[in-house]
Amino acid sequence: MSIKKIHAEISRLKEEHLEILKVIVRQKSISTKGEGVRECADLLKGIMEKGGISTTIFETDGQPLVFGEVKGKSPEGFTVLFYGHYDVQPPEPLEKWDSPPFEPTIREDRIYGRGTGDNKGQLITHVLAVKSYLDTVGSLPVNVKFLFEGEEEIGSPNLTKFVQEHRELLKSDLVLTSDGPLHDSGAPLIAFGVRGVMNFDLHLDTATMDNHSGNKGGVIPNAIWEMVDFLSTMKDGKDRVLISGFYDDVIEPTTHERELISRLSYDPEGLAKIYGVEEIPLKKEEFYSRLLFKPTLTINGIKGGHSGAGTKNIIPCEVTAKMEIRLVYDQDPEDLMEKVKKHIQMHNPKIRLTREEEDMRPSRTSSELDISKAVIRAVEKGFNETPLIYPAMGGSLPDYVWTKVLGVPSIMIPYANADEANHAPNENLKLECFYKGIHTSAQVINELGKTF
Numbered sequence: 492m493s494i495k496k497i498h499a500e501i502s503r504l505k506e507e508h509l510e511i512l513k514v515i516v517r518q519k520s521i522s523t524k525g526e527g528v529r530e531c532a533d534l535l536k537g538i539m540e541k542g543g544i545s546t547t548i549f550e551t552d553g554q555p556l557v558f559g560e561v562k563g564k565s566p567e568g569f570t571v572l573f574y575g576h577y578d579v580q581p582p583e584p585l586e587k588w589d590s591p592p593f594e595p596t597i598r599e600d601r602i603y604g605r606g607t608g609d610n611k612g613q614l615i616t617h618v619l620a621v622k623s624y625l626d627t628v629g630s631l632p633v634n635v636k637f638l639f640e641g642e643e644e645i646g647s648p649n650l651t652k653f654v655q656e657h658r659e660l661l662k663s664d665l666v667l668t669s670d671g672p673l674h675d676s677g678a679p680l681i682a683f684g685v686r687g688v689m690n691f692d693l694h695l696d697t698a699t700m701d702n703h704s705g706n707k708g709g710v711i712p713n714a715i716w717e718m719v720d721f722l723s724t725m726k727d728g729k730d731r732v733l734i735s736g737f738y739d740d741v742i743e744p745t746t747h748e749r750e751l752i753s754r755l756s757y758d759p760e761g762l763a764k765i766y767g768v769e770e771i772p773l774k775k776e777e778f779y780s781r782l783l784f785k786p787t788l789t790i791n792g793i794k795g796g797h798s799g800a801g802t803k804n805i806i807p808c809e810v811t812a813k814m815e816i817r818l819v820y821d822q823d824p825e826d827l828m829e830k831v832k833k834h835i836q837m838h839n840p841k842i843r844l845t846r847e848e849e850d851m852r853p854s855r856t857s858s859e860l861d862i863s864k865a866v867i868r869a870v871e872k873g874f875n876e877t878p879l880i881y882p883a884m885g886g887s888l889p890d891y892v893w894t895k896v897l898g899v900p901s902i903m904i905p906y907a908n909a910d911e912a913n914h915a916p917n918e919n920l921k922l923e924c925f926y927k928g929i930h931t932s933a934q935v936i937n938e939l940g941k942t943f
C-alpha cells in the first residue's frame with residue numbers, strides 16, 4: 492500500500508522537485524576546468540541532508556566525492572548503492588545555446604541546461620525518491636547509499652582508488668547507475684554490461700629523415716608501407732583479428748542472452764541512414780552479437796608522410812598508427828597487451844608500442860540474478876512499459892569498478908530522453924523522463940525491499 496502513497500507524494504511535489512533540479516543545474520561544475528565543482532559538491536550535500544540522507548564529502552587527489560547513506564529497516568539487510576556524477580562537460584560553443592547553459596529554462600516539455608540530462612537530472616531522481624520515501628513512510632525497506640563523483644567527464648581518474656580504499660564504506664549488494672538515454676523509441680532500457688576499451692600507439696621509424704623518392708626510390712624502406720604491411724598481419728579479410736590468443740577469453744552469449752537479443756528491435760536500413768553507410772549487411776543476431784559480445788581491433792588514424800594538397804615526392808621516414816581495442820567480458824587488458832607485443836615481436840620488432848591513457852576493463856552482470864529480475868520488474872512498473880534488456884552495451888563505462896573492484900552486480904537504468912543532447916549545446920531533459928525517473932527509483936527501492 493505504502494508505495495502508492497509514495498508515488499502520490501512524488502506526483503504532488505513535482506514543482507518542488509523541479510526547483511531542486513534547477514538549483515543544481517544553476518551551479519557550474521565543469522571538471523575539465525575545475526570550475527565550480529567543489530561548490531556543486533557542497534550544494535549537493537546540502538540538498539541530500541535536507542532530504543534526510545546523512546552525507547559526507549570525501550577528498551581525492553582531484554575533485555571531491557559526495558557519499559550519502561540512509562539505513563533501512565534492518566542495517567544488516569540488503570544495500571543498494573546509487574552511483575552518479577555531478578560534474579558536467581564544458582558548455583561551449585555558447586552561441587549555439589538557445590538559453591544560457593547555467594540558467595535552467597523550461598521550454599515546452601523539457602528543461603534545458605548543461606547537466607540536465609548528463610547527469611544531474613538523473614542522479615537527483617534517486618535522492619528525491621529517497622526523500623519522498625522518508626517523508627511519506629518515515630523509513631526505507633533497504634539500506635541506500637549514494638556515491639556521486641565530480642570527475643566522470645574527465646575519465647574518473649580517482650574513482651578506482653577510492654573504491655579500493657573504501658570497500659567497507661561502499662559495501663553493498665547492488666550498484667545502480669542512471670546515465671545516458673532511454674531507447675530511441677522512448678522505451679525504458681536496462682543494461683547489464685559494457686565493453687572495455689584500451690588505446691595504444693604504434694610508431695615506426697625507418698630513417699632519420701624523409702628521403703627523395705626518385706633518387707633513393709627502391710633502395711631504402713618506406714615507414715608507411717612497413718606499417719601497412721604490419722597492420723595487415725593483425726586482421727584477415729573477414730574482420731577476424733589474427734593476434735594469437737586474441738579471442739581466448741571471449742565468452743559466448745548464454746542461451747538467455749541470445750533470447751534477450753532476439754527481443755531487441757533491429758532496423759538495418761534505418762541504422763544505415765543514421766550511421767551514414769550504404770548498408771548494414773548483418774542479420775539481427777549477428778549484428779548484436781558482434782556489437783555486444785565480440786571484441787574489436789580498430790585503427791583510429793594513421794599519421795605520417797605528406798597528406799596535404801599537391802605532391803611531395805618523399806619516402807616517409809616515420810609513421811604512427813593510433814589503435815584501439817574494445818574488450819568484452821572476460822578479457823583482461825594486461826593480458827591482451829602482452830599478446831599484441833608478441834605479435835609485434837613476430838612480425839616487425841622495430842615497431843614501438845606506447846600507451847597514454849588508462850584502460851577501461853569490460854564488465855557484465857547476469858540478467859538472470861534475482862536482483863536483476865527485481866530491478867527489471869521495478870522498471871517495468873515505474874515506466875508502466877516493458878523495458879528492453881541489453882545484456883551488454885557496445886560502448887564503454889567504468890562499470891568494472893563495481894563488478895570487479897567492489898565485486899557486486901551492477902545495473903544501468905538510463906532515465907534521459909534519447910535526444911538529451913548530452914555534451915552538446917541545448918542539453919535537455921524531458922520533464923516526463925525526470926518524473927518517471929523519480930517514480931522508478933522509488934519503485935526499485937520498494938521492489939528490492941519486497942524481494943530481499
Ligand SMILES: [Zn+2]
Nearest residue numbers: 609644913914
Ligand atoms: Zn557525460
